[in-house]
Amino acid sequence: MRNILVIARCEFIEMLKTKTFVISTLFAPLIMGGIMYFSSKLVTQPPGARAPFIVGVTDLSGGLAGDIEGRFAEYSKKNSDRQILFRAIENANDPNAAQKQGKADLRAGGINAYAVIDKDIISGAGKMSLYTYKTKPSDMDIFQTAENMMTGAAVEQRCNAKNISSSLLREIRYVPTEHVEIGESANQQRVQKQAEMITRMMVPFFFMFMIYMGIMVIGQQILSSVIEEKSSRIIEILLSAVSPFELMAGKILGLTGIGLAVMALWTATAYGTARWQGLAVDISGMMFFYLVVYYILGFVFFGALLAGIGAVCNTLKESQSLMTPAVMICIVPMISWFNLVQSPNGLFARVLSFIPPITPLVMMLRLSAASNIPIVEIVVSIVLMAVSVLVAVWVAAKVFRAGILMYGKRPSFREIFRWLRQS
Amino acid sequence: MYALELNNVCKSFGQVHAVEGLSVKVPVGSIYGFLGPNGAGKTTTLRMVVNILRPDSGSITLFENGTEKQTRNHVGYMPEERGLYRKMTVRKTLTYFASLKGVPANEISRNVSQWLERIELGKWADKKVEDLSRGMHQKLQFAVTVINAPSLVILDEPFAGLDPLNYEMMKNIILEMRDAGKTILFSTHIMHEAETLCDSILLINKGKNILDGRLSDIRSRNHSDSVLVELDGDAGILGTLPMAAGVRPRQNQMEITLKQGGDPQELLAALAGKVRIRRFEIKTHSLHEIFIQLVGADNA
Numbered sequence: 001m002r003n004i005l006v007i008a009r010c011e012f013i014e015m016l017k018t019k020t021f022v023i024s025t026l027f028a029p030l031i032m033g034g035i036m037y038f039s040s041k042l043v044t045q046p047p048g049a050r051a052p053f054i055v056g057v058t059d060l061s062g063g064l065a066g067d068i069e070g071r072f073a074e075y076s077k078k079n080s081d082r083q084i085l086f087r088a089i090e091n092a093n094d095p096n097a098a099q100k101q102g103k104a105d106l107r108a109g110g111i112n113a114y115a116v117i118d119k120d121i122i123s124g125a126g127k128m129s130l131y132t133y134k135t136k137p138s139d140m141d142i143f144q145t146a147e148n149m150m151t152g153a154a155v156e157q158r159c160n161a162k163n164i165s166s167s168l169l170r171e172i173r174y175v176p177t178e179h180v181e182i183g184e185s186a187n188q189q190r191v192q193k194q195a196e197m198i199t200r201m202m203v204p205f206f207f208m209f210m211i212y213m214g215i216m217v218i219g220q221q222i223l224s225s226v227i228e229e230k231s232s233r234i235i236e237i238l239l240s241a242v243s244p245f246e247l248m249a250g251k252i253l254g255l256t257g258i259g260l261a262v263m264a265l266w267t268a269t270a271y272g273t274a275r276w277q278g279l280a281v282d283i284s285g286m287m288f289f290y291l292v293v294y295y296i297l298g299f300v301f302f303g304a305l306l307a308g309i310g311a312v313c314n315t316l317k318e319s320q321s322l323m324t325p326a327v328m329i330c331i332v333p334m335i336s337w338f339n340l341v342q343s344p345n346g347l348f349a350r351v352l353s354f355i356p357p358i359t360p361l362v363m364m365l366r367l368s369a370a371s372n373i374p375i376v377e378i379v380v381s382i383v384l385m386a387v388s389v390l391v392a393v394w395v396a397a398k399v400f401r402a403g404i405l406m407y408g409k410r411p412s413f414r415e416i417f418r419w420l421r422q423s
Numbered sequence: 424m425y426a427l428e429l430n431n432v433c434k435s436f437g438q439v440h441a442v443e444g445l446s447v448k449v450p451v452g453s454i455y456g457f458l459g460p461n462g463a464g465k466t467t468t469l470r471m472v473v474n475i476l477r478p479d480s481g482s483i484t485l486f487e488n489g490t491e492k493q494t495r496n497h498v499g500y501m502p503e504e505r506g507l508y509r510k511m512t513v514r515k516t517l518t519y520f521a522s523l524k525g526v527p528a529n530e531i532s533r534n535v536s537q538w539l540e541r542i543e544l545g546k547w548a549d550k551k552v553e554d555l556s557r558g559m560h561q562k563l564q565f566a567v568t569v570i571n572a573p574s575l576v577i578l579d580e581p582f583a584g585l586d587p588l589n590y591e592m593m594k595n596i597i598l599e600m601r602d603a604g605k606t607i608l609f610s611t612h613i614m615h616e617a618e619t620l621c622d623s624i625l626l627i628n629k630g631k632n633i634l635d636g637r638l639s640d641i642r643s644r645n646h647s648d649s650v651l652v653e654l655d656g657d658a659g660i661l662g663t664l665p666m667a668a669g670v671r672p673r674q675n676q677m678e679i680t681l682k683q684g685g686d687p688q689e690l691l692a693a694l695a696g697k698v699r700i701r702r703f704e705i706k707t708h709s710l711h712e713i714f715i716q717l718v719g720a721d722n723a
Contacts, residue, residue, distance in 0.1 A: 002525075003523060006519075006522045006523050007523070010519055014508075014510070014511070017510075018510075228508075229506075232506035232507070232508075232509070233502060233504040233505065233506035234506040234507060234508060235506075236470070236475060236500070236502035236504070236506075237500065237501075237502060237506075237507075237520070237567065237568070238523070239473075239474075239475045240473040240474070240475060240498065240499075240500035240502075241496075241520070241523045241524045242523060405470075405475060405476070
């Protein structure tokens, strides 16, 4: 046990000193926070005047163009950085010629969008045809704005024709809404901001992501440290002083500690940032307890797996092909997280909860997405995961012991099974 | 009292029998040489002794008994393929291995400083291992092996790649350790090293014991059947002696091959008074010759 602690301590300290660790763990939250902060700052500030968005209009009804032009002018006065300009494309004698002209202008780039308004748009069921040509993604938003103003003009004119007050219609259509989150006690309630609802959505993802990053990033370190010791033959000196199990256990323990420290740092940063931005995030203490339990189980499982993989490989490159299946299975909850959050008690979520390597990922996602996860499922998932951890450590210790002194060709799966049977 | 006893130890890797029925006794307080050609099974045997490999059959006893844990902390092992953590500093390397090998916490710092001085790496204490030269690296590796003052030191090809100065330093440390009652077991295929250092040797080939025992006994058992004589006077007398099978001039001396059972002392007595003897040497085989003779015959 003493040796395990000595090794764990060394792994912990040596890992803290590596440049990659400092960059990836300390700077990652800073960089992420920085990007979020500056992107929101920069977006709200005027990015400087851009070329106006010009809409060509052929108004066959004859009653809408003036209103549209007025609306565009009013909008442009308020939004000087990106104006919407009106350009009439008329040909009183030949409407078809006007339309041909409009499309030609659109192709030539003289206008950014082209609208043809049917003759009976005000009185009947006439439509408004909107033509675009190779629309840029950055124009999507303003095109939508222009479209809303044009349909708004049509609604206004239809109201006038039918003698309905358009302001009354607006009043009728407007239903104010408010999102209020109530607390445990009767007078505890708070109006939610839009951002808080998004944050609420992201919390489960954050918890799962923590575990994923912890396992993958720190887990890689076990692999590379085993391979370094193996390829530099330090392993022989180590094994003359400690048993293979002590060596493996020490590594896993040390790096589990690193993982917990990193998670604490990241969680604190994320929480602090949210509070600083005025977003209330309420996460129960139990969540942190689960986070630690599932993280430790998941990390020890993968740590043992990666130590075993490291022991049978001679170079990091060689280990990649063995790593792939382990990484692939972890991607399943990553790509289906949205569905899992939407139905945390659905069949899919429940089945994934009991597939040992991804249990921690899925359970964290479910627990933070809903409060009604049956306690039986939580207990069973932890027990199942704990049993898998024991099996994984047992298998890995055998493979580690047999593989660590094998140089040259990587053993086949059949050979590895033979080692397991022999011992 | 034996520091190490191997009894009929066997180890195979697939179809290859690396060690076959090896039995050895290494006395406490001796320098014991493990000699043999490349691939003889030296490294495999040493790895089994330090419990990195397990023998297929037979037994290995350290210090006549003792648990695995006890023996681990009393054995220092320097593998043939050297390796240390490249990014760790010299001092940290020694400290880490000292604590792994059970040196009490309050003694580690003093031990480390002493060894840094002893191997003349004091100035390099805070440099990274990757900055060391090959020779320094090897000295550090040696210090790592003995940092816990083990009772049994096992060195696999310890002198490979050392310059004469460092060779002398390491040799002196080994002799000091022997004088302090430690047992040193080292493997080599350079016979000269064994000849100058060892008290006892084991010659191993194809995983089997070919020859073992005290070096002095082996030498006297393996004296050659010839005598070198340098004399003033008529050398023709040599051909007439009854115990001489043949006479061959070698530079300014004569080499006399004795008949089966011929005693060099009788030869000396026969010559005395007849010629003036300036030099009389009973030729002994060097370890190198014994090695070539025995291993060559075994491989034939």
